[in-house]
Amino acid sequence: MRPNPKKLLEWIKPGAPTDEELECMKLLQPGDYEIYTEKLNNFLLESKEVFLKLGVSSMLRSGDLVTGIYAPSGDMVAAWCGTYLHAVVGQLPIKYVAETWIKDPTVGCKDGDIFYCSDPLYGGIHNCDQIVVMPVFNDDELIAWTNAAVHQPETGACEPGGMPLTAKTRHDEGMLLSPIKIGENFRLREDLVEMCVNLMSRAPRMQAIDMRARLSAADRLRTRLVALAQEKGNDFVKGLFRRILIEAEEGTRRRIREWNDGTYRAVCFMDIVGEKHKLVRNYLTLHKKDDRLIWDFTGTSPETDSPQHCMPHALAANVAIHLMSYSFHDLPVSGGIFAPMEWIVPDGCMFNPHYEAAQSNSAPSCHGAMTLGTICMSKLMFDSPQRELVAAATGNTGVGIIVSGENQWGVLIADFLAFGLNTEGHGARSDMDGIDAYGFSHCPTGRAPDVEDIENEFQFFNLVAKLCKDSGGFGKYRGGAGTETIYSVNYVNYALYNSHVKGSKVRNCIGLFGGYPPGTLPGIEVLHTDLWEKLKRGDKDIPTGAVQLISERTIKGDYKISSIFQKTHVMENGDIWVVFSGGGAGYGDVLERAPEMVMDDLRREIISHWTAENVYHVAYDPETLEADVEKTKQLRKKERENRKARAMTWAEFEKEWSQLRPPEDILDYYGSWPDGKKTREIIRL
Amino acid sequence: MSSVRQITEYLNIDLEKELWCCNRCGYELISARENYKKGCLVYIRKDPTTIYNSVLTGPFSFSPDPDWAMLVEFYCPNCGVMIENEMLPPGHPVTHDIELDIDKLKEKYLTAKSDK
Ligand SMILES: [Zn+2]
Numbered sequence: 001m002r003p004n005p006k007k008l009l010e011w012i013k014p015g016a017p018t019d020e021e022l023e024c025m026k027l028l029q030p031g032d033y034e035i036y037t038e039k040l041n042n043f044l045l046e047s048k049e050v051f052l053k054l055g056v057s058s059m060l061r062s063g064d065l066v067t068g069i070y071a072p073s074g075d076m077v078a079a080w081c082g083t084y085l086h087a088v089v090g091q092l093p094i095k096y097v098a099e100t101w102i103k104d105p106t107v108g109c110k111d112g113d114i115f116y117c118s119d120p121l122y123g124g125i126h127n128c129d130q131i132v133v134m135p136v137f138n139d140d141e142l143i144a145w146t147n148a149a150v151h152q153p154e155t156g157a158c159e160p161g162g163m164p165l166t167a168k169t170r171h172d173e174g175m176l177l178s179p180i181k182i183g184e185n186f187r188l189r190e191d192l193v194e195m196c197v198n199l200m201s202r203a204p205r206m207q208a209i210d211m212r213a214r215l216s217a218a219d220r221l222r223t224r225l226v227a228l229a230q231e232k233g234n235d236f237v238k239g240l241f242r243r244i245l246i247e248a249e250e251g252t253r254r255r256i257r258e259w260n261d262g263t264y265r266a267v268c269f270m271d272i273v274g275e276k277h278k279l280v281r282n283y284l285t286l287h288k289k290d291d292r293l294i295w296d297f298t299g300t301s302p303e304t305d306s307p308q309h310c311m312p313h314a315l316a317a318n319v320a321i322h323l324m325s326y327s328f329h330d331l332p333v334s335g336g337i338f339a340p341m342e343w344i345v346p347d348g349c350m351f352n353p354h355y356e357a358a359q360s361n362s363a364p365s366c367h368g369a370m371t372l373g374t375i376c377m378s379k380l381m382f383d384s385p386q387r388e389l390v391a392a393a394t395g396n397t398g399v400g401i402i403v404s405g406e407n408q409w410g411v412l413i414a415d416f417l418a419f420g421l422n423t424e425g426h427g428a429r430s431d432m433d434g435i436d437a438y439g440f441s442h443c444p445t446g447r448a449p450d451v452e453d454i455e456n457e458f459q460f461f462n463l464v465a466k467l468c469k470d471s472g473g474f475g476k477y478r479g480g481a482g483t484e485t486i487y488s489v490n491y492v493n494y495a496l497y498n499s500h501v502k503g504s505k506v507r508n509c510i511g512l513f514g515g516y517p518p519g520t521l522p523g524i525e526v527l528h529t530d531l532w533e534k535l536k537r538g539d540k541d542i543p544t545g546a547v548q549l550i551s552e553r554t555i556k557g558d559y560k561i562s563s564i565f566q567k568t569h570v571m572e573n574g575d576i577w578v579v580f581s582g583g584g585a586g587y588g589d590v591l592e593r594a595p596e597m598v599m600d601d602l603r604r605e606i607i608s609h610w611t612a613e614n615v616y617h618v619a620y621d622p623e624t625l626e627a628d629v630e631k632t633k634q635l636r637k638k639e640r641e642n643r644k645a646r647a648m649t650w651a652e653f654e655k656e657w658s659q660l661r662p663p664e665d666i667l668d669y670y671g672s673w674p675d676g677k678k679t680r681e682i683i684r685l
Numbered sequence: 686m687s688s689v690r691q692i693t694e695y696l697n698i699d700l701e702k703e704l705w706c707c708n709r710c711g712y713e714l715i716s717a718r719e720n721y722k723k724g725c726l727v728y729i730r731k732d733p734t735t736i737y738n739s740v741l742t743g744p745f746s747f748s749p750d751p752d753w754a755m756l757v758e759f760y761c762p763n764c765g766v767m768i769e770n771e772m773l774p775p776g777h778p779v780t781h782d783i784e785l786d787i788d789k790l791k792e793k794y795l796t797a798k799s800d801k
Contacts, residue, residue: 516736
């Protein structure tokens, strides 16, 4: 019986300690907690390396994955991150197996069993994310679970790439596995593996190899835990696990208690629904009271007939990426962090849709919520000892560029071009710029693949891969720059390409304390080009960036400027397209940015001269790039006066602003204006 | 312990006076129980290309589409510092982003002060 969404959400929090666990905690001698939590972390690091070395798909090899250790109850004890959200939701299928299949005489659970799952209705994020789960037995007692999870870039859906923009219901999304026993005696059952591989006939080799990579990682972790239990005893392990959960919970509560009580709100907007450009709203009201945080997403736009939804537990897990990488980064990556939290996610909003809803775009649909979490937490933490953790939003464009077809070696693939995915800009901080090309919004440690690796493996030539000028939000501290890459189809006659990147109309990434959000991202394609002829001739005017490509147009071809968001279409040999990964948002007033920092941005080609003059109002010598500090002061003083002269009082503003409204046709999926309430029923076939 | 707390980069709260004040110049904006934005000067940046320089024009460029979103900027009426901004669809209500429990804050910081 499928668990209900409320139960899945509650399962993110740890269960209460048992008397036995509390008793077992007494076995820990001084120093044991520190030594053995570090040992667990080392086990995780090793299993992550095993995982990375054995798999083939792009996200796996970029490290956008997780391996985790869970208590027999399913509570998360430790995880290598990786992708924090997988660690958090990893608890839920385990809790489901622990509650149902263990007791079921037709399934059961014994040493050597292997469970596998991908269905968000059973606790996953979206069906691309396949999770392997193994019970850990020592002396016939279940002492733990291990898991290994990573996004599989093909699901056998109605479009290649596992995240079909045209999906209307879950029946369009391909393989959805509720937790099943897929192996026994430490081996996968080949009949079931065959079924999965067969369902992924667009990229069968990737499925076959990555399934085994997951299992190898989870099993390596299992063997280390068995060895630990044999050395220290099962009771010691139980005591250690509970102590970790308690330390994390107490540390989290202690920190929250110090912060100012109040209500913090933020709103941002997403510009895609299904395969269309439409406006939807994400809204967060964060209540901080004593030692509790209450996350209320009321005001978020309603569910639609698109795949841009997620389950409440997936929403909570995505927002937890901020919690685990900023606010509580120094506490154990464990379920204890969630004990002081509650979530309010109204039925029928895009974060809590009907169970038949498509939700293969779950992760990218949460980017707005991730922005809101970062902004509200930063406003909460500024007047606290955690001020150094205050940050504007990360790029949050979700650079899902998916390609499929035969690669240059004749192997069928459907995979991410993971360079853009893992090079979004970081949000600016209260004391420093955001990191340029820092990583993946879901995975701070994600690593972009080398250009040479991409060219050696895929069916593409990589003309450009560099930081994108003016892409980080401007401010006293600048958002980290995103990247621009230019690809061309090579070796093969054609490739299929689709893009889930958001932000061609409005970005869902917002600034902090007067820092600007980053700019939008257009889609650029050049079809039927003379690129190969130019390269053969050794032409010197081959563009080295996207702006040069579209402004100088030295490559002949049909230039197509549209949205960066593209449904699956064919690109022919020699066709070119541009990928942008979004920059992060800015922090603080641009007029407070140190003139030397602006000059440094110019030297590194992170910003344009136009921006230095018109946004930052810096006076400088364009030849030497030396700032004139005195003249800059005058320019900025004048700009402050200009601001006051052009601005209105609140009453005047309200009068003018309330007369404005977006065009009706972009509000089709928004819900009621402006509060985003449900206005119609969605009928799913 | 001072009765003034710095709440954001540009905003202080004077707990004794219960006022939002500019952190840079000390200007008294509005009651701490109100949305501080109501005490600011407000500018509607209807043309985002004044911030986002774009070599492309037309419906898809490097600058947000003003039909979809405009920048609303909040300035200190005295020193002109930009206290906050919001990227909002035209006409969308401004966010009451920070609503502190003032009584709790006073209890936390002023009581502690008088105890000492
Ligand atoms: Zn001021």
